[in-house]
Amino acid sequence: MRDEQLLYCQKPIDEQLSWDTLLRREYRRFCYACSQQMIWINALHCSRCYRPQADSSVCLDCVRWEKSTYWSNKLSRNVSLLSYNNWAQDFVARFKFRRDVVLAKAFEQELKRMYARNFNQHLIVPIPLSEKRMIERGFNQSEVIARCIRTNITDVLIRVIHEEKTSKKLRWQRVAGRSRPFEVTDRKSVMLKNVVLVDDIYTTGATVRKAATVLLEAGATSVSSMTLFRS
Amino acid sequence: MKCVWVVPKGQLEPVVLPCDLVQQDDDVQSEAAVITHLKPSPPLPTLEGKSLLTSELTDQQIVTRRQLIAGTVQLSIGISLKRSAPTCNRCGNQDKEQFAMFDCYWCGRNECLYCRSCIMMGKVTTCTPLVHIPITEPFPKTRLNWHGLLTDAQKRASNQMVEILQHRTDNELLVWAVCGAGKTEMLFPLIIEAIDQKKTLLIATPRTDVVLELIPRIRQAFPNLRSIALYGGSEERFQSAPLVISTTHQTRRYFQYFDVVIIDEIDAFPYHYDKSLRFAVNKAAKPSAKFYYLSATPPQSLIKKLKTNNQIAMINRRYHGFPLPVPSLKWIGDWRSYVERGKLPPKLKAWMNRQERESDRQLLIFVPSINVSERLESIIARKDIICVHSQHAKRKEIVEAFRHKQYHCLITTTILERGVTFPSVDVFILGAENDVFTIAALVQIAGRAGRSLEDPKGDVLFLHDGTTIAMKQAVKQIKRMNER
Ligand SMILES: [Zn+2]
Ligand SMILES: [Zn+2]
Numbered sequence: 001m002r003d004e005q006l007l008y009c010q011k012p013i014d015e016q017l018s019w020d021t022l023l024r025r026e027y028r029r030f031c032y033a034c035s036q037q038m039i040w041i042n043a044l045h046c047s048r049c050y051r052p053q054a055d056s057s058v059c060l061d062c063v064r065w066e067k068s069t070y071w072s073n074k075l076s077r078n079v080s081l082l083s084y085n086n087w088a089q090d091f092v093a094r095f096k097f098r099r100d101v102v103l104a105k106a107f108e109q110e111l112k113r114m115y116a117r118n119f120n121q122h123l124i125v126p127i128p129l130s131e132k133r134m135i136e137r138g139f140n141q142s143e144v145i146a147r148c149i150r151t152n153i154t155d156v157l158i159r160v161i162h163e164e165k166t167s168k169k170l171r172w173q174r175v176a177g178r179s180r181p182f183e184v185t186d187r188k189s190v191m192l193k194n195v196v197l198v199d200d201i202y203t204t205g206a207t208v209r210k211a212a213t214v215l216l217e218a219g220a221t222s223v224s225s226m227t228l229f230r231s
Numbered sequence: 232m233k234c235v236w237v238v239p240k241g242q243l244e245p246v247v248l249p250c251d252l253v254q255q256d257d258d259v260q261s262e263a264a265v266i267t268h269l270k271p272s273p274p275l276p277t278l279e280g281k282s283l284l285t286s287e288l289t290d291q292q293i294v295t296r297r298q299l300i301a302g303t304v305q306l307s308i309g310i311s312l313k314r315s316a317p318t319c320n321r322c323g324n325q326d327k328e329q330f331a332m333f334d335c336y337w338c339g340r341n342e343c344l345y346c347r348s349c350i351m352m353g354k355v356t357t358c359t360p361l362v363h364i365p366i367t368e369p370f371p372k373t374r375l376n377w378h379g380l381l382t383d384a385q386k387r388a389s390n391q392m393v394e395i396l397q398h399r400t401d402n403e404l405l406v407w408a409v410c411g412a413g414k415t416e417m418l419f420p421l422i423i424e425a426i427d428q429k430k431t432l433l434i435a436t437p438r439t440d441v442v443l444e445l446i447p448r449i450r451q452a453f454p455n456l457r458s459i460a461l462y463g464g465s466e467e468r469f470q471s472a473p474l475v476i477s478t479t480h481q482t483r484r485y486f487q488y489f490d491v492v493i494i495d496e497i498d499a500f501p502y503h504y505d506k507s508l509r510f511a512v513n514k515a516a517k518p519s520a521k522f523y524y525l526s527a528t529p530p531q532s533l534i535k536k537l538k539t540n541n542q543i544a545m546i547n548r549r550y551h552g553f554p555l556p557v558p559s560l561k562w563i564g565d566w567r568s569y570v571e572r573g574k575l576p577p578k579l580k581a582w583m584n585r586q587e588r589e590s591d592r593q594l595l596i597f598v599p600s601i602n603v604s605e606r607l608e609s610i611i612a613r614k615d616i617i618c619v620h621s622q623h624a625k626r627k628e629i630v631e632a633f634r635h636k637q638y639h640c641l642i643t644t645t646i647l648e649r650g651v652t653f654p655s656v657d658v659f660i661l662g663a664e665n666d667v668f669t670i671a672a673l674v675q676i677a678g679r680a681g682r683s684l685e686d687p688k689g690d691v692l693f694l695h696d697g698t699t700i701a702m703k704q705a706v707k708q709i710k711r712m713n714e715r
């Protein structure tokens with residue numbers, strides 16, 4: 001018989017027992033080394049977007065978003081679980097690019113708790129992938145994360161143009177773009193509802209704001225977002 | 232900025248890219264590393280003899296299409312189900328825990344399975360077609376560049392190996408050789424015979440260190456024979472050659488490719504009990520393949536199975552003819568509580584001082600766990616004393632540096648217990664009472680001492696907090712081997 005393994009690290013669990021990791025909450029999913037590298041976003045972060053920082057004021061990025069007449073009041077706020085550090089990059093590489101879908105389950109408890117605390121009763125809407133990307137990848141990572149929170153989700157967004165190659169542009173060039181990549185397929189379902197968007201990473205906040213734009217136009221009362229990671 | 236090897240989408244050849252230029256659809260092939268650690272010239276991909284995903288074939292799809300129509304390559308499903316028990320047809324994984332179910336867009340089912348065991352080589356799902364490509368390889372006229380002589384015992388074993396390849400009847404041989412019997416050299420006649428018969432060889436070993444140690448020796452001995460080394464992170468993963476030296480893990484990449492399979496350390500972790508690796512080696516071998524098992528401490532079941540047909544070759548003496556060093560058992564009390572308090576156990580300190588005073592050799596200290604190795608290193612805090620373990624990023628470099636005597640002492644977990652040789656060392660086992668030190672492990676570790684003709688001796692100390700049966704048995708086995 002094979003020993004039971006850690007979900008993420010795929011090492012036998014009992015290797016961990018000899019040292020002082022028993023009581024940590026990462027137990028059974030991550031090894032001690034991982035739990036040392038993961039940075040959970042706790043008390044100190046931007047109150048609008050969860051960017052980790054030294055106090056809980058509104059960060060410069062958010063101030064800039066709200067200054068713009070076009071973008072202000074699109075996104076109520078963002079909530080994230082962990083800081084997007086090197087460890088998180090490795091995790092995303094395995095989850096999204098290596099396509100080890102089951103890894104999302106590692107954060108199931110925390111996602112459920114975060115949702116209940118911040119967005120109870122909100123409609124859960126995953127950020128969609130384009131058809132092309134969907135065929136390449138075989139699954140939508142945001143939808144997988146969303147379904148960890150609750151199986152009943154509202155998958156009403158579609159992506160009409162292919163994502164730009166974001167890596168080639170600078171942070172603020174990206175923000176300025178006002179392309180409209182998303183459409184709402186069923187307007188009735190979001191009318192007068194509070195919506196929370198689900199994505200894997202919040203980087204600049206442009207993606208969720210673009211999605212929020214069309215949801216608000218379709219009559220949603222408010223749009224917030226929650227992500228696994230905040231970079 | 233670190234770099235990685237990637238195969239860009241639609242390309243077959245891997246290239247080195249800085250991490251920030253990697254795109255989402257690139258197939259990342261290596262760990263991120265600094266550029267100096269990645270070889271500048273790209274490895275050449277060869278598809279022959281591999282089990283591949285169609286995504287790995289993009290540029291050659293036309294060829295594959297033609298081959299599929301002609302029936303020269305075989306197609307199978309990624310994961311087959313027999314009475315709801317899944318098997319991954321690439322790596323042979325059958326452990327239910329190592330499969331996950333997901334909502335698959337490709338086949339539109341929410342119960343598509345994928346294999347987590349080999350996902351690092353690209354995702355295999357139930358609905359993935361796997362392409363198995365057979366092989367045609369050139370075989371050179373072998374030229375042996377080795378001028379040593381085999382001892383009589385080595386010659387006898389070597390002949391037995393060659394005979395099995397020449398006659399059809401038997402297809403298995405256990406080569407039971409004490410540590411330091413000179414196994415590599417004994418393989419040379421077998422390699423010559425195999426290549427002359429245009430047969431492909433696999434040398435599978437459980438540990439990367441052993442692959443790295445073997446490959447230069449083999450290449451030096453056979454300068455015109457193409458051979459490749461496969462291990463996690465190896466740059467030669469895309470190539471094929473008549474002689475492949477591979478970790479057991481990496482043999483998963485092959486499909487009915489090898490005529491001769493030599494399995495080193497048949498008793499070793501992880502091969503000994505990992506069924507999926509056994510499957511991998513069997514899948515990599517042709518149905519008609521000959522199997523050679525090398526071991527200093529073979530499992531009883533194998534001995535029993537092969538004894539009846541005289542399929543065991545025995546070598547009791549080291550190639551230099553000196554007996555194996557017999558370990559001494561030394562009680563050192565509750566060493567663990569000292570280490571946990573950040574102190575060097577006084578008895579260990581005394582033994583280390585004495586070793587340094589009275590012996591010219593380097594020192595290998597084996598410890599039961601990674602944690603102990605790291606703690607001990609920081610407690611001793613000496614520049615010439617360093618630790619190494621399976622999780623250590625610089626493992627290769629450190630072992631190399633120790634071999635070049637840049638360190639006096641190496642603290643290691645059991646990763647170094649087998650295969651790796653240093654010419655002149657004394658060996659301590661700290662915490663020899665620990666369960667990780669089985670009889671086989673203890674015999675292997677003791678065998679690290681006295682490996683060279685210049686220095687055929689070496690002290691082996693089992694430093695313990697209570698004698699175990701394994702320790703007594705290990706000493707008994709070593710004494711028995713010396714008597715023969
Ligand atoms: Zn881990
Ligand atoms: Zn903010």
Ligand SMILES: [Zn+2]
Pocket residue numbers: 319320321322323324346347348349350355
């Ligand atoms: Zn597999």
Ligand SMILES: [Zn+2]
Pocket residue numbers: 335336337338339340343344356357358359
């Ligand atoms: Zn599928």
